[in-house]
Amino acid sequence: MRTAMPTTRRAFGALSIGLVAGLGQVRAADAPPWRHGLSLVGALRYPPDFRHTGYVNPEAPKGGVARLSIDGAFDSFNQILPRGATPPIAGLLYMPLFEDATDEISTAYGAVADAVRHPDDFSSATYRINPSARWHDGRPITPEDVIWTMEQVKKNDPRMGFYYRNVVRVEKTAEREVTFSFDSAGNREKPQIVGQLQVLPRHWWEGTDAQGRRRDISQTTLEPPLGSGPYRIRSFEAGRNVVMERVTDWWARDLPIYVGQHNFDELRFEVYRDDTVELEGFKADQVDFRNENTARYWATGYDFPAVRDGRVKLETFPDRMPAGMQAIILNLRLAKFGDVRVRRALNLMFDFESMNANLMFSAYRRTASFFEDTELAARGLPTGQELAILETVRAQVPPEVFTTPYANPVNGSQDAQRANLREAIRLMREAGYEVRNRRMVEIGTGQPLKIELLLNGPTFERHALAYKAALDRLGIELTPRLVDTAQYINRLNERRFDAIIGGYPQSLSPGNEQRDFFGSEAADRPGTLNSAGIKNPAVDQLISRVIFAKDRAELVAATKALDRVLLANQYVIPTWFSAETRTARWNRFGRPDRMPDYGSPAFPAIWWWDAALARKTGAR
Numbered sequence: 134m135r136t137a138m139p140t141t142r143r144a145f146g147a148l149s150i151g152l153v154a155g156l157g158q159v160r161a162a163d164a165p166p167w168r169h170g171l172s173l174v175g176a177l178r179y180p181p182d183f184r185h186t187g188y189v190n191p192e193a194p195k196g197g198v199a200r201l202s203i204d205g206a207f208d209s210f211n212q213i214l215p216r217g218a219t220p221p222i223a224g225l226l227y228m229p230l231f232e233d234a235t236d237e238i239s240t241a242y243g244a245v246a247d248a249v250r251h252p253d254d255f256s257s258a259t260y261r262i263n264p265s266a267r268w269h270d271g272r273p274i275t276p277e278d279v280i281w282t283m284e285q286v287k288k289n290d291p292r293m294g295f296y297y298r299n300v301v302r303v304e305k306t307a308e309r310e311v312t313f314s315f316d317s318a319g320n321r322e323k324p325q326i327v328g329q330l331q332v333l334p335r336h337w338w339e340g341t342d343a344q345g346r347r348r349d350i351s352q353t354t355l356e357p358p359l360g361s362g363p364y365r366i367r368s369f370e371a372g373r374n375v376v377m378e379r380v381t382d383w384w385a386r387d388l389p390i391y392v393g394q395h396n397f398d399e400l401r402f403e404v405y406r407d408d409t410v411e412l413e414g415f416k417a418d419q420v421d422f423r424n425e426n427t428a429r430y431w432a433t434g435y436d437f438p439a440v441r442d443g444r445v446k447l448e449t450f451p452d453r454m455p456a457g458m459q460a461i462i463l464n465l466r467l468a469k470f471g472d473v474r475v476r477r478a479l480n481l482m483f484d485f486e487s488m489n490a491n492l493m494f495s496a497y498r499r500t501a502s503f504f505e506d507t508e509l510a511a512r513g514l515p516t517g518q519e520l521a522i523l524e525t526v527r528a529q530v531p532p533e534v535f536t537t538p539y540a541n542p543v544n545g546s547q548d549a550q551r552a553n554l555r556e557a558i559r560l561m562r563e564a565g566y567e568v569r570n571r572r573m574v575e576i577g578t579g580q581p582l583k584i585e586l587l588l589n590g591p592t593f594e595r596h597a598l599a600y601k602a603a604l605d606r607l608g609i610e611l612t613p614r615l616v617d618t619a620q621y622i623n624r625l626n627e628r629r630f631d632a633i634i635g636g637y638p639q640s641l642s643p644g645n646e647q648r649d650f651f652g653s654e655a656a657d658r659p660g661t662l663n664s665a666g667i668k669n670p671a672v673d674q675l676i677s678r679v680i681f682a683k684d685r686a687e688l689v690a691a692t693k694a695l696d697r698v699l700l701a702n703q704y705v706i707p708t709w710f711s712a713e714t715r716t717a718r719w720n721r722f723g724r725p726d727r728m729p730d731y732g733s734p735a736f737p738a739i740w741w742w743d744a745a746l747a748r749k750t751g752a753r
Contacts, residue, residue, distance in 0.1 A: 173239035189393025197742020205618035206372035209353035226360035231328035235729035258324035363395035428496035460705035486545025497709035529671035573608035589621035
C-alpha cells in the first residue's frame, strides 16, 4: 500500500541524476554561475524572478487551527539521533538550504540559501546563505551553522553519516558562503543532496537550558528546540501531543517557494497508538484531517451523520509519486532465508488475490517492482541499454534475469492455491526441507521452519493471520508478534527479527539512497534502510551505474537493471499498492484549485482555515 508521508514532515531526501541548473546571475570569469534552483530531470519551471509556485493561493488567509494525528508516541525532539521517537514536526521547525517544489520532479529552490553554484564536474557545491535568514531568537543563520550541522549529522546518525559519506569537507569560503567538497567527481546529484540538509542552530545546542545544564546533541531531549521554520513548539505532553504555533514574523514568509503556505495559526498533533481509536477520534471531531490507508475503513468506516450531511468531506487525490516497494521483508542475515528457493516458496504461499478481495475490498494492485508504477520499473525482457548494463554482471545474477520476466505468483482460486502449494513443496525439498508430521523441517537436523512476523501496530494483523493460515498448509509456522513502537524500532536497529512489513520509498530520480536500501555496506550498519541485509556485488555495481548515470536514458536503463536483479533474487515478498490517496476531513478548510502534481493532498502546508465553511460545519 502506498502510504502518504505527512506533509508537515521533511525527511532527509534521496535524489539523483540529470542535474539541470536554473537561470542564475551572470557568470564570473573564473567561477560557475549562481543558480536560483536545481533540478535533476529537466529545466526548471520557475524563473529567477518568480513570485510563488503554481500550486498555492498566494492570498490565502492566515489563522485558525488544524488538528492532526501522530501514529505512535514520541520521546524526543532531537531529530538527528537514530534512537528515540520524534514527532513529525522537523519540517516545521527547521529549514533546508533549498526547498523542494512539489509540482516538479526532484527540483528545489532557495530557502536558507538564496543561490548555489557548482563546477561542471560536480566535485563541489557552494551555497550562498540568504542575508535575511534568521533563527527564531533573531540571530542570523551562518555558514558555521551549516558546517556544524553536517558534522553532527555525520557523527551522530550512522545512516545519514553513510548517506553523506561522499562529503569530505565543508568550509566557509566567503562571508555568506559554505562549500561542500566531494570525494569524487561525476555524481550529478550531490549538489542537490547537500542542499536538503536541515540546518540546526549551533549556538543553541552549545548553550545551556533553563536549569543551566549544557545541552548535548548526542542525547535525546524533550526541551523544545530553537528553530528557523514557520512554526515553533508552544506546548506539549510527552508521548501525547504537541502544539505548534505559527511564527508571525517568520523571516522566510515572502520567499517564493513558501508564499501561500503555512497558513494556520496553530497545528495540534495528537498521539494515537491504534488506528481504530484514531478513526473514532476523527468521527468525534477530535481530528480534522485523515489520510485513510486502510481499504476496509474507507469502504465501511465513514457511514456516519457528519458524512451524510456534508460536514465531513471524503476526497481522493491521484498519487503520482512512485509506489516503491511495500513487502514482507525477510532478514537475510538468518540462515533459514539464505536459499532463494525458500524465499520463492514463501512468495508462492502469499495469497494476495484472496486478501485483496476479502480484506481490502479489491482496492489494491500487487506490487511487482521496486519502482512500481513508474517508467523505472522492469517489464518484459531486457533490451537495448538495459541489456548492455546487465551483461556487465551476467555471471553474478540469476540466469532468469535474461530469459524470464519477473511475475508474482497468482492465487485466489483453489486450483491456483493447490498448484502453488505443490510448487512450494518442490522448492522446499530442493532447498533441503521436507514435511514430517505436517511440519516443514530441515532434513539434516529435523528443525522445523518457524517465522516470527514483527508488527508495530494492528493495521496488518488480519493480513498476517491470513498469511499464517496459508503457510500452515505448507507446514511452516508463522507467528505474528505485535510490539510497541519503541521496541519495534530497537529490534529493527539491532536486526533482531525474522520478518517485518516494510517498504522502500522511491523517487522518480533514484540515486545514492539506493546504497542505503540495498548496498552491501549498509547491510550491517545500524539504522540503515537495508533491513533485509542484502549483500550482493552485482547489486552494488548496478547501484553505482544508477548513481553515475550520465543522462536520463542511462538512469532509466540502469534502474530497470537494478530492479530486475533485486526481483530475481526474491529478497522480499511483495504486497500491494494504490495509485490514489484517500482523505477525510471536517469541512472547515480551503485549498488551491490546482493541487501539486507530486505530494497531494499537502495538508496542512498549502491549505487554510475557511471561516464560512467552519460556521456551517459547526463549532468544535
